[in-house]
Amino acid sequence: MSRAFEAAEISKSFGALQVLDNVSITVNAGESVGLLGPNGAGKSTLINIIAGYEKQDAGLVTLDGTPLDEYAPHVRAHMGVARTFQAGRLFPQLTVAENVALGALGLGLSRKIARQRSEHVLEVLGITDLEGIQAGGLSHGSARLVGLARALAAQPKYLIMDEPAAGLNEHEVPALLSALSKVREETGCGMLLVEHNVGLVAQACSRVVVLAAGSMIFDGDPQAALNDEGVKSAYLGDAAFGGGH
Amino acid sequence: MIQAILDAVSLGGVYALAALGLGLVFGVMRLVNFAHAELITVASYTLVMTHQFPLVVSMVLSVVVASLMALLMELLAYRRLRGSNPATMLIVSFGVSVLLQKIYELVFGALPRSASVATGLTGTFTVGGVSITTASVVTIVLAVVILLAMGYLIERTKLGLQLRAAASDFQTARLLGVRSNRLIASAFVISGALAAVVAFVNVVGNPQVDPRFGLDITILALVGIVVGGMNSLRGSALGGFIVGAVLSLLNVILGNGRVYAYSWMFVIVIVILLVRPGGILSKFATKERV
Numbered sequence: 001m002s003r004a005f006e007a008a009e010i011s012k013s014f015g016a017l018q019v020l021d022n023v024s025i026t027v028n029a030g031e032s033v034g035l036l037g038p039n040g041a042g043k044s045t046l047i048n049i050i051a052g053y054e055k056q057d058a059g060l061v062t063l064d065g066t067p068l069d070e071y072a073p074h075v076r077a078h079m080g081v082a083r084t085f086q087a088g089r090l091f092p093q094l095t096v097a098e099n100v101a102l103g104a105l106g107l108g109l110s111r112k113i114a115r116q117r118s119e120h121v122l123e124v125l126g127i128t129d130l131e132g133i134q135a136g137g138l139s140h141g142s143a144r145l146v147g148l149a150r151a152l153a154a155q156p157k158y159l160i161m162d163e164p165a166a167g168l169n170e171h172e173v174p175a176l177l178s179a180l181s182k183v184r185e186e187t188g189c190g191m192l193l194v195e196h197n198v199g200l201v202a203q204a205c206s207r208v209v210v211l212a213a214g215s216m217i218f219d220g221d222p223q224a225a226l227n228d229e230g231v232k233s234a235y236l237g238d239a240a241f242g243g244g245h
Numbered sequence: 246m247i248q249a250i251l252d253a254v255s256l257g258g259v260y261a262l263a264a265l266g267l268g269l270v271f272g273v274m275r276l277v278n279f280a281h282a283e284l285i286t287v288a289s290y291t292l293v294m295t296h297q298f299p300l301v302v303s304m305v306l307s308v309v310v311a312s313l314m315a316l317l318m319e320l321l322a323y324r325r326l327r328g329s330n331p332a333t334m335l336i337v338s339f340g341v342s343v344l345l346q347k348i349y350e351l352v353f354g355a356l357p358r359s360a361s362v363a364t365g366l367t368g369t370f371t372v373g374g375v376s377i378t379t380a381s382v383v384t385i386v387l388a389v390v391i392l393l394a395m396g397y398l399i400e401r402t403k404l405g406l407q408l409r410a411a412a413s414d415f416q417t418a419r420l421l422g423v424r425s426n427r428l429i430a431s432a433f434v435i436s437g438a439l440a441a442v443v444a445f446v447n448v449v450g451n452p453q454v455d456p457r458f459g460l461d462i463t464i465l466a467l468v469g470i471v472v473g474g475m476n477s478l479r480g481s482a483l484g485g486f487i488v489g490a491v492l493s494l495l496n497v498i499l500g501n502g503r504v505y506a507y508s509w510m511f512v513i514v515i516v517i518l519l520v521r522p523g524g525i526l527s528k529f530a531t532k533e534r535v
Contacts, residue, residue, distance in 0.1 A: 074421070074425070077421060091418075094406070106418070106422030107422045108422075111402070
């Protein structure tokens with residue numbers, strides 16, 4: 001049995017609009033895969049299907065060989081699939097430490113272990129100074145980092161990140177990359193990174209998948225994607241590639 | 246004056262407990278459980294029907310009965326409605342409320358049942374020349390102890406953290422793996438236990454229990470959770486306290502005009518909600534829902 005998180009031949013339509021057409025993506029254990037695509041390419045729909053928030057019309061999602069289609073998102077969380085959200089989706093009245101601890105508490109772990117994990121991931125992400133702050137008072141960038149910390153506190157087998165670097169400044173992005181690399185080395189967690197920041201994906205991922213208009217147009221080395229004519233014309237354009245964003 | 250303040254704090258404490266019970270269930274289900282009134286009522290009937298038992302036994306029985314009934318409500322009526330339109334759930338809770346009232350009427354009769362419960366609490370004592378009712382002091386002590394215990398449960402335990410998270414955004418809490426059946430059942434059981442405490446205090450003050458005994462306090466507790474902030478358990482307790490305390494003080498301040506106490510209280514409620522539409526503790530309202 002392969003240790004991989006896989007979405008195979010996924011198709012999805014909303015009414016007459018086909019959002020995904022026979023898309024396949026695999027994230028192996030310990031691998032970091034980038035998911036790129038312009039707005040409307042189907043990225044969000046694909047990760048919603050993978051995480052169990054939406055149901056596909058066709059295709060199969062498996063976790064280490066086990067079909068996941070019958071499992072709700074919270075069950076998938078117990079099975080080792082965590083995700084972050086663009087808006088953080090933190091609990092605004094709870095402290096950062098409490099928010100992060102909930103990532104582990106939700107899986108049935110004790111409060112003590114959850115607190116230890118919370119402290120550890122906050123340290124790895126370099127945001128221990130936020131620990132006692134109420135999450136409702138965080139900046140957009142900090143909220144995303146805390147959302148990532150919460151997902152990491154669950155020590156998932158596979159982590160789906162929805163634009164984790166958006167809102168971060170030029171100092172925070174390298175720190176985030178370093179932290180993700182450290183987590184991957186420590187835990188062997190497979191990561192799927194949905195990003196608009198091509199430079200970040202090129203640095204963080206060993207493989208990249210590009211979607212355009214609901215179809216997969218590239219799956220391979222990030223540097224090769226940067227030079228792929230089909231990717232350029234469909235998604236970023238020459239200027240954006242030159243700028244790295 | 247001292248007695249008036251004690252009464253206000255006392256009534257505020259009772260309403261805080263009632264509002265907290267409602268707020269717990271609202272937090273995890275977005276259900277305004279109107280049938281909370283019937284939990285108070287059944288606990289009150291239990292106290293009256295078991296008045297010949299030692300007080301502690303009688304109180305424990307009322308907690309057990311109200312908690313079991315709360316659990317049954319969740320299992321038989323509300324569990325199937327999870328995720329439904331809030332209006333649908335509210336109507337069902339009205340239905341459960343009316344149904345239980347009629348069942349109480351069949352079982353206990355439409356006329357009030359009465360018995361002397363905790364007669365030792367009905368007297369007065371004098372401090373520095375001021376006459377103070379024992380019931381108000383005991384009520385305050387009981388409310389403080391229960392609120393502190395609830396505070397510990399909510400702030401310091403795993404269950405409490407999950408309840409607070411669920412009260413803020415149940416869907417996200419669930420997505421993190423929080424076991425919804427267990428969490429919701431716990432909220433209902435605690436809500437039933439709090440209803441029993443409210444019942445005890447009310448029965449000591451007014452041992453005339455009829456099928457609609459818990460209705461008034463539940464309606465005002467509902468006002469309390471809206472005033473305090475529906476997404477916050479602290480807000481629910483605070484809102485309940487404010488409603489109870491203000492109502493008690495208005496009854497004293499208005500003298501012969503106390504028939505208008507409810508009117509004035511709702512004027513105050515409207516003003517609070519105009520200034521803070523989300524409730525007093527609504528500083529960090531959840532802005533995103535998926």
